[in-house]
Amino acid sequence: MTSALLEQTGQTAPPPPRRPRPRASTTAAAAVLLALLAAGIWSFVDLGIDVAAFVTGAENAASFIARMVPLDFPPLGETISLMAQTLSIVTVATVLSVVLGLPLALAAASTTATHRWSRWSSRSFIVVMRAIPDLVMAVVFFRWFGLGAVPGILAMGLHSIGMVGKLYADAIEDLDHGPMEALRTAGASRRQQIVSGILPLLLPQLTATALHRFDINLRASVVLGYVGVGGLGMALAEALNTMDYQRGMALAFIVLVMCMVVEMISGAARRSLLGRSPERRRGLLGLMDRMADGWVTRPVATHEPQHLSSGRIRTAPPWDAERIRRTAAVAVTALIIALAVLGSEIDPGSLVGSLAHIGDTLGLFWPPSAAGSWDDLVQAMLMTIQIGLAATLIGVVIAVPIGALAARNVAPNAVIANIFRSLIVVVRAFPELILAIILIVMMGLGPVPGAIALGVGSVGLLGKLVADSIEETDIRVQDAVHATGASRMQVHMAATVRQALPALVAHVLYQLDVNIRSATLLGIVGAGGIGYYLLNANRVQQFQTVTLILLMILAVVLALEIVSAWIRRVVA
Structure with missing residues (x-):
């Protein structure tokens, strides 16, 4: 009855009230986020990422450039x-x-x-x-x-x-x-x-x-x-x-x-x-549109069946521009x-022949075994988690201001927004592995270049997500705060950041998940972590150790996935 009256008067029904979140869940989620922040700061310090590391890298940069x-x-x-x-x-x-x-x-x-x-x-x-x-x-x-x-x-x-x-x-x-x-x-x-x-x-x-x-x-x-x-x-x-x-x-x-x-x-x-625009397009698609205007019959909106020249009813769509x-x-x-x-x-014969040996191959990987290096594997896995945490912290510190300046509703002007959007695209296109290799040559082996490489690489994805989240905020809230006489920074903090905060939390947790999985890969080039042991076990054909490392990575990633999904549900 109410909905019918609203439709007749042209009004829309208000959205149903949101169920209040349990206070205990909100507090627990905030505590977990603070714990992750503390872990990120601890990892940053414990790995030895400091000014001296950057100074050493800068000093070796000239030598590296001369060699390349x-x-x-x-x-x-x-x-x-x-x-x-x-x-x-x-x-x-x-x-x-x-x-x-x-x-x-x-x-x-x-x-x-x-x-x-x-x-x-x-x-x-x-x-x-x-x-x-x-x-x-x-x-x-x-x-x-x-x-x-x-x-x-x-x-x-x-x-x-x-x-x-x-x-x-x-x-x-x-x-x-x-x-x-x-x-x-x-x-x-x-x-x-x-x-x-x-x-x-x-x-x-x-x-x-x-x-x-x-x-x-x-x-x-x-x-x-x-x-x-x-x-x-x-x-x-x-x-x-x-x-x-x-x-x-x-x-x-x-x-x-x-x-x-x-x-x-x-x-x-x-x-x-x-996001296709209904207006006439440019480029090749626009050329096809213009060509179609001259010789392609466009369908006419009607409920009557269309007839072919032979008199039969058309059952297939006409060859208009869209079908072409x-x-x-x-x-x-x-x-x-x-x-x-x-x-x-791809060799189909070799592929089929390999499928016949699936049982023998899988037997090499079972049962899982540490081969006497359990303590080393645990330490390497812990270092991998530290690299992911430190990289996410670095990425957040860099990506949040860059993403904010790339957002068109926050940047001072369109030129600034386009510059920072272009910067995000360039960083996003640069593979983290190549950056890690360059930093390893400049800084030496260890987790520091790996964490820095992943941190800089995080700017590409996290910066884009931050910019998109800020642009999707309700500008009417920002205008209302601005109308009260608030400064640009006050509007940004009180209206923009507050609206985008749930999305920002979800993006940071997703980036942490990505960084921990990526940290397992950088060990193959000497950036520390479990990746080194994975590649070494494969080289010496200790496939049971490969299985154990796989299970360790899987357990950590799934645990993080569960925690992240729970926090996103609470803060959404």
Whole structure:
């Protein structure tokens, strides 16, 4: 009755009052956050990150630059071959993650899951795939399939399910399910409901997430080069292991340029997919629009059936501009995937033959064993956690002001916002492993360069998330505070930060999760932590120790995931 009256008067119903959070939960969450902050400060001090470390690095910077200049780029043909191999591996891995992640997301989403147990098992598998670093998976798959592109593709593809599956499941739950309900009412099967009622609406988010994951996998391919994945990563690892810094830094520069170009292209594509403007577009899409205006028949909105020249009723959509674009996009995508499969040089015969030895291979990794080095492994795991905590602290201190200045509703003007947005893009494109290698050469082996590298790398993701969160705040609250005579800083602290605080807490916890998992990888280049023992156990074929290290990493990441999820629910 009330809602009907509101609709007749053109008013909207007020949102339901939020349930007050239990005071005990809020206090406990605040205590955990303070404990994490204290742990981050302790880790920063205990690892020895101080002014002396930066002074030492600055003093060695000139010597390092002298050793890397002039850059020694490979011949053009070799460079193109390495780039093509890297892009092929990354493309196939990303496609694999989408092919596997979409069915898992449909089984994990509450609106499309068939049973509660399927939703729980799918969600659990997604979390586990996200928790296991792709480097660890690559170590296992190299023992199983041998050298080649297959281990890297499987490692990146399966690990990517953790992100792709979760985002797809969340997107499915947020969709308008009116079309699916209409199809169900009309008697459509579950498959027809998904194909016609879910996938068309999900396609923009599906494509945008795949492009974002492609960016991440491109940077991850550099790390996997240290365990044998071909392409630029392997060439870079070989050059740096032999201290050929001129060639190594040249390859690192190529990787950096590739990451920046891919980031800009995929970012523009994601914005176009998720926020397409109804106005006439520019560039190639605009040209297709103008061409279509002249010779493509556009559909006319009518309830009457359309007839072909033969007199039959049209059952397929007409060849308008939008259908031409969709068909061209599908054809180009299929061609790129086909070329990537060919470029990755996957041997189907070898792949099938390796599957026959799965039992023997898995037997090498069980049961877990410390091989007499349990205390060393525990200490290394603790150091890995410290590196992640210290890196997150560094990242927060740097990223929060940069993210605030990159937000258009906080920056003094649009020029400042664009400058800091561009800075975030550059930092985000720089792989942390390359930065860690440079800092190790300048500062020496140990956890300090690893923590600094991850801290600076955090600015790329955390700065972007901070800027986006601040821009999403309600500007009316800021205007109200400003109307009371408050200064710019007072408005920022009282209105902007207060609104964005729950999102900022969630972003920092997510960055901590990312940094601890990344810290396990930097040990392979001498940045301390459990990664060194992981790579060493693989080299001496102590595969049972590899399993134990994997379980230790998994336990830490899952524990952090549980705590982070609980805090996000409390502060949201």
